[in-house]
Amino acid sequence: MGPSEHSLSEVSFLTVAEVAALMRVSKMTVYRLVHSGELPAIRVGRSFRVPEESVYAYLRDAYVQTA
Structure with a gap:
């Protein structure tokens, strides 16, 4: 069930800072992912909020297994 299917x-x-800490990347990296559409987010005033499940889905889809 995707984020759009939940009430x-x-x-x-x-927040962007929380996503950056969770993913262990910079806030700018999170902003780039949001602006490129790779990471869905909603705008609240001048800031963005990212559904937590979307972060885990992004990480799951981006996971690359090494040999």
């Missing part, structure tokens, strides 16, 4: 009361949103 809003069930969706947990993260």
